[in-house]
Amino acid sequence: MEVLRTEALTINFGGLKAVNEVDFVIGDEVVGLIGPNGSGKTTFLNLVSGIYRATSGHVHFMQEDITDCAPHEVRSKGIARTFQTNRLCLNLSVLDNMLLGLHSRQKSTWWQAIFQPSRCQQELEDNIERCFEVLAHFNPELIDKRYEPVSKIPLIDRRRIEIARAIVGEPKLLLLDEPTAGLNTEETMEMIDDIGRLRESKMKVSIIIIEHDMAVISRISQRVVVLNAGRKIAEGTFEEVSQNEEVRTAYLGG
Amino acid sequence: MKTKINGTNGKIISLATSLGVCLALYICLVSSLTAALLILALGLGLIIYGERKDSIEQVYLSVEKNKPIVLGIIVLFVLVLPFLLHKNNYLLHVVVMAGIYAIVALGLNFQVGSTGMVNFAPAALFGAGAYVSAIAAVKFGISPWLGILLGMVGAALLGLIFGFPALKTRGYYLSLVTIALQIIFTQMIVNTAWLGGPNGIPGIPPYELAGFSFKQSLKILGLTIPYQINYIYLTFIFLGLTALAASRLYTSRTGLAWNAIEQDEIVAATQGINLTKEKLLAFALGAAFAGVAGALYAHYTSFIGYEDFDFSKSLILICMVLLGGMDNVSGVTLGAILLTIIDEKLRDFADYRMLMYSVILITILITRSQGLLPKRTRKYKEKSTGMPCVGQTVTMGGESSGSLKN
Numbered sequence: 062m063e064v065l066r067t068e069a070l071t072i073n074f075g076g077l078k079a080v081n082e083v084d085f086v087i088g089d090e091v092v093g094l095i096g097p098n099g100s101g102k103t104t105f106l107n108l109v110s111g112i113y114r115a116t117s118g119h120v121h122f123m124q125e126d127i128t129d130c131a132p133h134e135v136r137s138k139g140i141a142r143t144f145q146t147n148r149l150c151l152n153l154s155v156l157d158n159m160l161l162g163l164h165s166r167q168k169s170t171w172w173q174a175i176f177q178p179s180r181c182q183q184e185l186e187d188n189i190e191r192c193f194e195v196l197a198h199f200n201p202e203l204i205d206k207r208y209e210p211v212s213k214i215p216l217i218d219r220r221r222i223e224i225a226r227a228i229v230g231e232p233k234l235l236l237l238d239e240p241t242a243g244l245n246t247e248e249t250m251e252m253i254d255d256i257g258r259l260r261e262s263k264m265k266v267s268i269i270i271i272e273h274d275m276a277v278i279s280r281i282s283q284r285v286v287v288l289n290a291g292r293k294i295a296e297g298t299f300e301e302v303s304q305n306e307e308v309r310t311a312y313l314g315g
Numbered sequence: 316m317k318t319k320i321n322g323t324n325g326k327i328i329s330l331a332t333s334l335g336v337c338l339a340l341y342i343c344l345v346s347s348l349t350a351a352l353l354i355l356a357l358g359l360g361l362i363i364y365g366e367r368k369d370s371i372e373q374v375y376l377s378v379e380k381n382k383p384i385v386l387g388i389i390v391l392f393v394l395v396l397p398f399l400l401h402k403n404n405y406l407l408h409v410v411v412m413a414g415i416y417a418i419v420a421l422g423l424n425f426q427v428g429s430t431g432m433v434n435f436a437p438a439a440l441f442g443a444g445a446y447v448s449a450i451a452a453v454k455f456g457i458s459p460w461l462g463i464l465l466g467m468v469g470a471a472l473l474g475l476i477f478g479f480p481a482l483k484t485r486g487y488y489l490s491l492v493t494i495a496l497q498i499i500f501t502q503m504i505v506n507t508a509w510l511g512g513p514n515g516i517p518g519i520p521p522y523e524l525a526g527f528s529f530k531q532s533l534k535i536l537g538l539t540i541p542y543q544i545n546y547i548y549l550t551f552i553f554l555g556l557t558a559l560a561a562s563r564l565y566t567s568r569t570g571l572a573w574n575a576i577e578q579d580e581i582v583a584a585t586q587g588i589n590l591t592k593e594k595l596l597a598f599a600l601g602a603a604f605a606g607v608a609g610a611l612y613a614h615y616t617s618f619i620g621y622e623d624f625d626f627s628k629s630l631i632l633i634c635m636v637l638l639g640g641m642d643n644v645s646g647v648t649l650g651a652i653l654l655t656i657i658d659e660k661l662r663d664f665a666d667y668r669m670l671m672y673s674v675i676l677i678t679i680l681i682t683r684s685q686g687l688l689p690k691r692t693r694k695y696k697e698k699s700t701g702m703p704c705v706g707q708t709v710t711m712g713g714e715s716s717g718s719l720k721n
């Protein structure tokens with residue numbers, strides 16, 4: 062089943078084609094997105110999640126054209142993401158960050174918040190339970206720290222919270238931008254296991270993961286797509302891609 | 316946490332806190348400026364001490380747990396206050412104004428405190444409510460009670476218009492745009508004869524309830540209490556309602572979305588938050604609060620003019636939010652009441668009033684940039700425990716020191 066497809070997706074920054082006619086497909090799988098620095102990986106995610114507007118080309122999600130959707134619409138349709146530089150709301154508590162991930166699935170309005178608080182309380186309690194379930198998947202200790210501001214939480218847990226926040230709303234597609242950046246080897250492996258286990262749990266989530274660490278990529282992804290200077294230069298299994306001449310020169314030359 | 320708060324302990328703490336705050340406010344009100352400032356300094360000292368000792372959270376929790384006690388004390392205080400001050404119309408007037416400004420400040424907090432959008436035009440929104448209700452009563456004979464609703468809707472609509480620039484601009488640019496809107500508002504009133512122009516609108520009728528005019532003084536237990544007592548009760552009923560609405564919004568999905576926008580718009584958007592909708596909502600709801608307060612003000616003073624709603628009034632309103640503590644309902648209310656009192660006490664200084672005012676504000680904001688009661692992390696009522704559990708006061712909010720958030 063096809064989850065996301067891009068057709069000749071392109072964006073121009075001045076003269077620079079940061080993403081250049083990229084055709085990309087993902088089904089029910091984990092796809093690794095790799096490429097040298099500045100090859101357009103993050104920009105590609107920004108295009109898919111609606112933060113950048115494509116110069117040309119199309120993005121289809123679950124058979125629907127979402128090329129011109131705003132970021133919040135993309136999220137509501139079921140695409141969640143994390144950021145390369147961990148981006149949590151530092152002032153807010155662990156739990157509040159998690160609840161933000163459920164924003165698009167909540168129904169209560171400001172009107173109900175003022176005039177029907179018991180109804181909102183019901184929804185809130187269910188949501189908190191849901192957040193605890195997901196936090197427990199990554200690190201149960203975070204449940205005890207739920208009311209601490211994220212600014213007091215160590216980096217590895219912040220990375221976990223960011224993924225937990227993305228996953229808590231049960232998206233169909235998860236975009237991870239270097240989820241292990243800044244972690245040591247041991248923490249990296251732990252993180253990758255946690256991400257891998259997401260697919261074993263009941264929610265069926267497809268994942269696009271950007272990673273520099275090839276050991277990680279080979280371990281977690283079923284398929285790899287390689288970008289270089291905004292173009293897709295190869296795709297296939299990790300073995301196939303790592304044999305590819307163009308990929309080798311891109312990495313050595315890049 | 317060294318000691319676990321048990322039931323009785325919590326009750327005593329909340330009782331002491333609410334009594335202490337009411338007493339402090341009363342002393343501020345009746346004594347000289349110096350004494351009022353001393354009380355303020357003392358209160359601030361206590362808060363800082365509490366934060367150092369980590370006991371401020373216990374106070375918050377006890378207060379939240381024993382809401383009936385705290386609310387009871389506050390209601391009692393407001394009920395008794397006019398009797399304590401019955402010989403002094405002027406102080407009664409200050410109390411009414413404190414209540415009215417607190418409502419505006421609670422609304423302004425949605426933009427400035429919760430969502431991090433500067434708004435230098437709260438007085439214009441306040442004025443919109445006042446003018447709509449006043450014109451409705453004076454020119455069309457519409458009941459002032461209905462005027463409250465009209466003022467609220469009128470101000471909310473103006474708030475929507477004021478909100479549009481916030482969709483495109485932030486920080487300095489938004490400051491400039493809202494300052495411009497404030498000036499346009501004042502100029503528009505001065506230059507529109509139908510709105511009374513520079514002469515204002517006199518003869519705005521008071522509220523009436525079953526034949527009883529709110530401009531009539533009350534005779535209770537042989538005491539004659541100036542008519543301000545009616546307005547104290549009326550204003551504080553509305554303050555209670557708006558504070559309740561504000562605190563419900565704060566713990567709601569909407570309040571959280573506003574905070575997310577304040578922290579990082581891109582992140583907020585990628586969590587599914589509709590930035591356009593939420594920003595406009597923060598402006599419209601905040602303006603609705605200001606509109607209610609404006610309507611109350613118009614029918615209380617029976618005369619309004621453009622100078623009641625000018626830029627300097629906007630600055631004072633912003634200071635109330637800053638001084639009280641952004642995005643903290645109790646903080647903002649307290650800040651508004653305190654600044655109204657201090658501002659009134661400064662009338663003795665005549666020409667030096669604004670200067671003194673600025674000096675006091677600068678001193679407070681330098682020593683305590685995050686305000687009296689700073690932003691906290693939210694505590695929720697959970698399923699299993701039924702009561703919120705101990706969290707922490709966010710200390711890093713203060714890093715943005717004194718300056719306005721953009």
Ligand SMILES: Nc1ncnc2c1ncn2[C@@H]1O[C@H](COP(=O)(O)OP(=O)(O)OP(=O)(O)O)[C@@H](O)[C@H]1O
Pocket residue numbers: 074079096097098099100101102103104105145
């Ligand atoms: N908003 C922008 N304006 C102008 N240029 C941009 C913008 N965003 C990205 N670029 C450029 O597009 C190119 C691709 O950047 P991108 O961040 O997508 O690379 P990346 O593959 O994620 O690299 P890295 O591995 O370092 O994260 C870079 O040359 C970058 O400078």
Ligand SMILES: [Mg+2]
Pocket residue numbers: 102103104145238
């Ligand atoms: Mg990148």
